[in-house]
Amino acid sequence: MTKANDYNSVMARRGEIMKKSVGIDYSKFESGSIAFDYERMMRETGYSLEEMQKIQRSVHVGDTPIIELRNLTALARKYAKPGYGARIFIKDEACNPSGSFKARRAANSVYHAKKLGFKGVVTATSGNYGAAVASQAAMAGLKCIVVQECYDSKGVGQPEIVEKARKCEALGAEVVQLSVGPELFYKFLLLLEETGYFNASLYTPFGIAGVETLGYEISMQFREKFNKDPDAVVVTNAGGGNLTGTARGLLKAGASTRVIGASVDLTGLHMASDAMFNRKSFTTGHTGFGVPFSVWPDRSDVPRSAAKPLRYMERYVTVSQGSVFYMTEALASLEGLEKGPAGNTSLAAAFALAQEMKEDELIVVQETEYTGAGKHVQPQLSFAKDNGIEVFFGDPEDEVPGKNIVLPSNPALIKAKDVDLDNMRRSLIRTAINTYKTTPTEEDIEFLAEETRKDIEFVKEAISQLSSL
Amino acid sequence: MVKKGTWVLIHRNILEPEERAPQVPDDTKKVPLEMWIKGYLVEDAKIGDTVQVVTRTGRKETGELLEANPSYTHDYGRFIPELQQISEQVREILFGGETDD
Numbered sequence: 141m142t143k144a145n146d147y148n149s150v151m152a153r154r155g156e157i158m159k160k161s162v163g164i165d166y167s168k169f170e171s172g173s174i175a176f177d178y179e180r181m182m183r184e185t186g187y188s189l190e191e192m193q194k195i196q197r198s199v200h201v202g203d204t205p206i207i208e209l210r211n212l213t214a215l216a217r218k219y220a221k222p223g224y225g226a227r228i229f230i231k232d233e234a235c236n237p238s239g240s241f242k243a244r245r246a247a248n249s250v251y252h253a254k255k256l257g258f259k260g261v262v263t264a265t266s267g268n269y270g271a272a273v274a275s276q277a278a279m280a281g282l283k284c285i286v287v288q289e290c291y292d293s294k295g296v297g298q299p300e301i302v303e304k305a306r307k308c309e310a311l312g313a314e315v316v317q318l319s320v321g322p323e324l325f326y327k328f329l330l331l332l333e334e335t336g337y338f339n340a341s342l343y344t345p346f347g348i349a350g351v352e353t354l355g356y357e358i359s360m361q362f363r364e365k366f367n368k369d370p371d372a373v374v375v376t377n378a379g380g381g382n383l384t385g386t387a388r389g390l391l392k393a394g395a396s397t398r399v400i401g402a403s404v405d406l407t408g409l410h411m412a413s414d415a416m417f418n419r420k421s422f423t424t425g426h427t428g429f430g431v432p433f434s435v436w437p438d439r440s441d442v443p444r445s446a447a448k449p450l451r452y453m454e455r456y457v458t459v460s461q462g463s464v465f466y467m468t469e470a471l472a473s474l475e476g477l478e479k480g481p482a483g484n485t486s487l488a489a490a491f492a493l494a495q496e497m498k499e500d501e502l503i504v505v506q507e508t509e510y511t512g513a514g515k516h517v518q519p520q521l522s523f524a525k526d527n528g529i530e531v532f533f534g535d536p537e538d539e540v541p542g543k544n545i546v547l548p549s550n551p552a553l554i555k556a557k558d559v560d561l562d563n564m565r566r567s568l569i570r571t572a573i574n575t576y577k578t579t580p581t582e583e584d585i586e587f588l589a590e591e592t593r594k595d596i597e598f599v600k601e602a603i604s605q606l607s608s609l
Numbered sequence: 610m611v612k613k614g615t616w617v618l619i620h621r622n623i624l625e626p627e628e629r630a631p632q633v634p635d636d637t638k639k640v641p642l643e644m645w646i647k648g649y650l651v652e653d654a655k656i657g658d659t660v661q662v663v664t665r666t667g668r669k670e671t672g673e674l675l676e677a678n679p680s681y682t683h684d685y686g687r688f689i690p691e692l693q694q695i696s697e698q699v700r701e702i703l704f705g706g707e708t709d710d
Contacts (some may be wrong), residue, residue: 214703260666283666285666291643293640293643295643297683299683299686302683306681306683314665315647317644318642318643318644318645319641320637321630323624323642326624412634413634413637414636414639465692469692472696474699474700474703513683514683516686517689518692519683521689521691522685525687531691533691533694547691550698
């Protein structure tokens with residue numbers, strides 16, 4: 141019997157396809173209501189820190205260097221009060237085999253796929269994760285398909301995504317490129333069904349747990365060098381996995397480091413819009429992913445996402461596109477390092493945040509990524525100009541995503557703007573209640589308090605505000 | 610004529626505008642969901658023909674033949690003077706003002 145392959149029929153088979161392709165029975169951890177046993181899922185389906193370190197070391201992933209950015213620190217201190225201006229560091233994750241921290245997530249997923257006997261892996265990503273899965277699949281001798289959202293309806297591709305396609309193909313993967321739209325997930329499901337391959341989702345417990353080694357390493361490296369943990373770690377936030385994994389790793393090390401999320405401000409640009417697709421200069425690490433995936437992680441490609449940024453984020457800031465470009469250039473010109481784009485979002489934030497911190501404090505940008513044709517400030521700005529985006533020097537406050545890119549006329553204008561986390565937390569609570577269409581139980585309320593890093597009173601108040609609407 | 614077995618790029622619409630997901634924005638709903646994929650050509654064909662290919666994972670896909678031995682054309686873009694201005698500025702702020710005379 142042939143199955144119907146129209147959009148609605150395929151989406152209706154989603155649960156069944158997912159279960160087969162991830163090998164996790166999520167129902168075991170469900171309460172039947174909003175609550176979900178997150179920690180038990182992470183424990184029973186993930187790997188221990190020691191196991192992950194062993195897996196990752198065997199495929200040359202992790203143990204990346206920490207680099208102190210002395211000149212950028214000196215530059216930041218020019219704009220800080222006397223005695224202020226924390227020392228800025230980066231963890232050079234570009235040293236991983238595929239050129240980004242995503243190798244950590246991919247190493248675990250591919251290891252797991254191979255252990256379960258899958259012949260190949262499929263992943264839906266336009267980002268570095270595709271290259272990471274392709275790289276790990278190459279080492280493991282598994283087949284690999286990467287599904288990308290790449291082009292607008294005129295066939296114009298984001299240069300950064302085109303480069304990632306090249307890298308995936310160079311590493312032996314099959315790349316399926318699509319035009320703009322959330323139905324990428326539809327094609328992804330069809331491919332899983334057709335091939336019977338493993339779903340190397342970014343959001344499985346093993347994928348997220350793979351990043352725990354990153355947080356853990358930071359703590360160990362700082363204790364060895366400075367006899368203390370860093371005071372703050374800044375994480376570029378998109379789908380939430382980088383932040384969740386890093387924070388969990390820091391906690392496993394016993395570190396009380398502050399975890400700060402940072403995203404590029406793309407407010408006002410609709411992510412599924414064909415016309416807007418090529419008017420943005422960032423393909424990830426922006427608010428278009430960071431905000432929705434924080435307030436509702438389960439929008440991902442697995443039934444229950446293991447990435448839960450609001451559980452771990454103490455502060456969430458945004459930076460402008462122009463500020464990130466400025467910092468990328470400053471990193472090359474003052475530190476002799478061409479990196480990015482992704483890690484440079486948190487670098488721009490760290491540059492501003494360091495100025496609020498004391499001189500003897502340590503702030504870490506926990507990733508860098510490889511740079512190359514297409515994924516570099518020059519083609520990014522060139523592409524922006526070609527798409528009618530105005531590029532000029534001025535105050536980043538005047539930047540309007542999709543219309544212009546304002547390069548700060550001096551570094552003093554680079555600011556990290558706080559996002560109201562309580563608002564996002566209330567949004568998560570509202571979405572949970574609307575999704576499950578239920579009156580929350582005591583267990584649900586406790587769960588929502590954990591989900592939002594708040595107490596039960598906060599959750600109850602948020603719920604009462606909802607019912608009074 | 611493109612010979613059988615050549616590495617090629619093909620294109621196909623996988624959802625027509627009326628088949629698109631309900632949640633997509635209006636501008637996206639006006640256009641089809643398109644797919645581009647590469648593979649080995651199954652039979653000799655001309656550019657523009659509907660053809661079948663075998664992909665790197667051994668799957669079969671059909672679509673319109675666009676290009677034989679497709680190349681990458683992405684690059685470093687045009688020179689952006691503003692970036693050099695930033696480079697000059699940060700160096701001047703940090704190391705400038707120390708002349709010999």
